[in-house]
Amino acid sequence: MCVYCLEDHGFTEHLEHIYDPSSTGDIILVFPNGDRFEMPDMVLHYVFDHQWLPPQEFIVDVLSFDAESVKTERFQTKGLMDPKPIDMKIGYLQGDFSIGEVTAEFKEKLVRLCEIAAKDYPWMVAPRNKEKKDGMA
Numbered sequence: 717m718c719v720y721c722l723e724d725h726g727f728t729e730h731l732e733h734i735y736d737p738s739s740t741g742d743i744i745l746v747f748p749n750g751d752r753f754e755m756p757d758m759v760l761h762y763v764f765d766h767q768w769l770p771p772q773e774f775i776v777d778v779l780s781f782d783a784e785s786v787k788t789e790r791f792q793t794k795g796l797m798d799p800k801p802i803d804m805k806i807g808y809l810q811g812d813f814s815i816g817e818v819t820a821e822f823k824e825k826l827v828r829l830c831e832i833a834a835k836d837y838p839w840m841v842a843p844r845n846k847e848k849k850d851g852m853a
């Protein structure tokens with residue numbers, strides 16, 4: 717579960733959130749310039765629902781390369797005893813949570829990267845169904 721949802725609001729489910737606030741894995745991105753980032757599945761939830769501002773180096777890399785040129789790998793972290801070594805972790809993995817504005821172009825490219833990385837787990841990065849949300853309210 718997203719720790720920021722829990723901190724702010726207890727265990728209440730937020731129907732206005734676009735992305736699911738739960739995750740069981742992380743995504744590693746290796747950019748053509750050699751930069752490696754590890755981010756949680758929930759990165760879209762952080763950016764879209766909590767206005768999380770990723771590190772500037774990450775934003776620059778996302779904007780600098782075509783999503784198709786980035787190597788992506790998703791792996792389960794839940795129950796994983798031997799985390800992979802990584803240069804830079806972002807999101808809750810890094811412990812810092814800054815709030816700020818990102819551009820629509822960044823959001824679009826981040827969604828594309830997540831779709832590619834989680835192609836075997838499409839529900840991880842799919843926006844929630846608006847009608848289903850309304851039906852649950």
Ligand SMILES: [Zn+2]
Pocket residue numbers: 718719720721722737761765766
């Ligand atoms: Zn959250």
